Amino acid sequence: MTVEDLVSAARGQMEILEQRGDLRVPIGVVTDDSRAVVPGSLFVAVKGERVDGHEFVAKALHDGAAGVIAQSPVDTGIIPLVRVADSRKALGIIGSRFYGDPSSRLTMVGVTGTNGKTTTTYLCKALLEGIGRQVGLIGTVAYQIGEEVIPASHTTPGALTLQGLLARMLKAGLNAVAMEVSSHALALDRTAGCEYDVAVFTNLTQDHLDFHSTMEEYFQSKLKLFTELGRGRKSGQRAVVNMDDPRGSQVRAACRVPVWGYGMTGTPEIKAEQVKLSLNGTNFMAATPAGTFPVDSRLVGEHNVYNLLGAIGVALHAGATCEQVREAVTQVNNVPGRFERVSAGQDFTVVVDYAHTEDALRRLLAAAHELKTHRIITVFGCGGDRDRGKRPKMGRAAVEYSDVVILTSDNPRTEDPLAILREVEVGVHEALQRRKDVEYHLIADRRDAIATAVRMARSGDMMLIAGKGHEDYQIIGTTKIHFDDREVAREAIRHLRDCA
Template identity: 45%
Template sequence: MPTSEILDALPGHQVIGTLPAAVTGIADDSRRVAPGDCFVAVPGFRQDARRFVADAVARGAALVVTEGEPLADVAVAQVLVPSARAAVGRLAAAYHRHPSRDLTLVGITGTNGKTTTSYLVDALLQAVGLRTGVIGTIQYVIGDERRPAGQTTPDALEIQSMLARMREQGIRGVAMEVSSHALVQSRVDDLTFDVAVFTNLTQDHLDFHGTLAAYRAAKRRLFELLEASPKPRRTAVVNADDPAGADMVRGLRVPTLTFGLGAGAVIHAVEHTSTMQGIRLVAETPPGRLTLTSPLIGEHNVMNLLGAVGVGVALGLAPEAIARGLGRVATVPGRFEQVHAGQPFLVLVDYAHTPDALERVLATARKITGGRLAVVFGCGGDRDRGKRPIMGEIAARLADRVWVTSDNPRSERPGAIVDEIVAGVRRVAGDPARIVAEPDRRAAIAGALAWAGRGDTVVIAGKGHEPYQIIGADVLTFDDRDVARDILMHREAESP
């Protein structure tokens, strides 16, 4: 990449030293620097990459981009910029020749529903013959290649690299989950979106954002990026039933489609039913009334379907094509996913890890349960502590029996997290026998499954698709679905 192109991508820069004619790549981790690379030293939230400039130069970096004062004793040229974090995205986009400009890119943000909506959008795009890619919480999909996701939205270098590979492989449509962290950290600033979707906003990530207002502002950033996009059909698709929906687009000059259950939304449900067999939805849309049948289970998925309908309308798809595509999504891993092992009761695994998500999942489970309802859940360590007692209250209010256990405790003491959740459970649960505090997650799941009888339902919430559990510095193999299935198979084998 010619150095002149680097400078063109970095407004407000200052050059210190003699620039090389070109660089061979871009890196923001000194351990990944190859000879001839440009190293971007980003002040981090946990570590400051400026401390590793010497290591980057020793590994062959030909140029350093950083912010603030010039660094002393650096043997290569430096380019000073107002924000090194923003520079990473700009350079990555320029290096890969702005791949998002050649793709139909749908960005999805919100507290809950991003993953399911991304699967639905992917199916929509495939239904009209596009090769597709997905970037999200569960996995990254590039054509036939699938790999587990490291984080919901990767860093800017990886995003641009993935999009470039998608373009090379003939992929034309991409569904992308966009986290609030990614928006604050400028990971997606240099993407050109065709459609931006807002699912909902409820309490989460306050350990990072500090306040709900800051969290809401982070989500709005996606729609500011949409407004700046040069795409001719750029459209916002916003949940009108959520109080924060109007905030996402207030004051922005961008075409907007609202969706919701009420008739005030542009795309709204005329009628809908949700059973264990799936969802039947009749929706009014600008191009006409649409009727679809989805195998997805749960009242909360009605809103996810309506949001995906909005994407289809925004992209100019016919109602028949929208219904056909959305009807293809039978399940989403770890989202209201059933575990079958011959038991006479229902076992559901769900990623619900926020108060709103837990309430929606348990409310849906209660509606479809003929017998009693149990829930097994915990809360993540080193994360928003304020939601722990709230989730405890919700569990006690909606379930007959509550097993409070560990999620990913990380550096926190598992018992301390459990105690904070139990405090909320006890505010609602009059009978102490309704509460079981068991920090060992496998033991808690086993206890709930042993308790359940014919016609009952057990919801195992919080981790969903995750195949691991983080305890301290250890990442242990643990998948709620596999653990539940193993326990159930032993139970059924031992039954007379």
């Protein structure tokens, strides 16, 4: 494969400003990391959030780069140069061509939204496998290729990593992929070169305003997944949209492909009726374009009704029958770190959940409130170096729905943990003015906070540990240490039992 082959395949998908040198030079590697350049590489200079790849063109040439794609004017001497209007976008498009356009040969399901992406993709995978598809998974918890599970570095990986994963899925015999598509990935064109068959919109609430300037900018990033449907070579695409979310109608209006709305109110194409919730699971009747059928799921909480509806839309679009959907749903026991129960012989309920936004925390607490038999004890915190605006809002939410609130550290990263907690406390104290009977504690050490909650719990209580979910680490400063809420809770319960 030559530089000319890659550039020719991308013509019409990216704006080419300048070409210099003999583009017929063969290429063995495509990379945007100058440290990964080896002789015969095509180096794509991308201006990142912290580092500008254009500053490393000379190093890439010294290490044997056979060609350069750049956005800014650079001197490459006799080495071929292609200058484009947007090298970040070009990276994904050229990466796709380099790996053989894998998304064109896979059924691509993209799920975006603030909350529910992980559970919805797990459900999509299970439901598509119920009709015989071989499905890969890309998301927050892990990347799955058949039996291989790769720890996830990002919810949606970088453009070249993503294209390489899709190519590996094809080589492994998979024919579909369910993937979370983050707003960061869409804003940074990590998904450039990917063409989706189905896109799902779950919801939009405040998050990532450390990256996006406004909620509107955040929404417009999400919307890109839907406005791109129908622009490429694939046909028969569809959007599946949560119409109970205030932004759902805008997503629907922006689509140029057929849309199935879903929800619990109004007249969406896919609707949950006669919903019954319990600690053992969720039951409802699904009214769909393919017919009405009962859904019996082990997933807990009203928020999971929405996740189920989105996945049902994907499965029906793929040709599943109502009976196939009904059967596949029963096979999903839980999703890692999403309302995941921890059992170690205690007479109270312990739930670990990834809820790390105000909306997600409210959904978790609402589900707990619906199912509780006694008190709700909530242990939570907020991550450092992330959207600070949501901190007091999460504090208010915790107090409004809980009987006991224990505020603790999440992943403080490079921020002072106590400074983060003081910002969350602003909302906590506001809500405590209205709910003076709520018991409140600040325990910065997360292990101590969980142990304290376990000691406080009485028979019938529901203890929620929110914010980290499936994560098995804590980031303090720039150091990542092992820390798993599930393990820590089990240890605390066993210690309590041993001391009894």
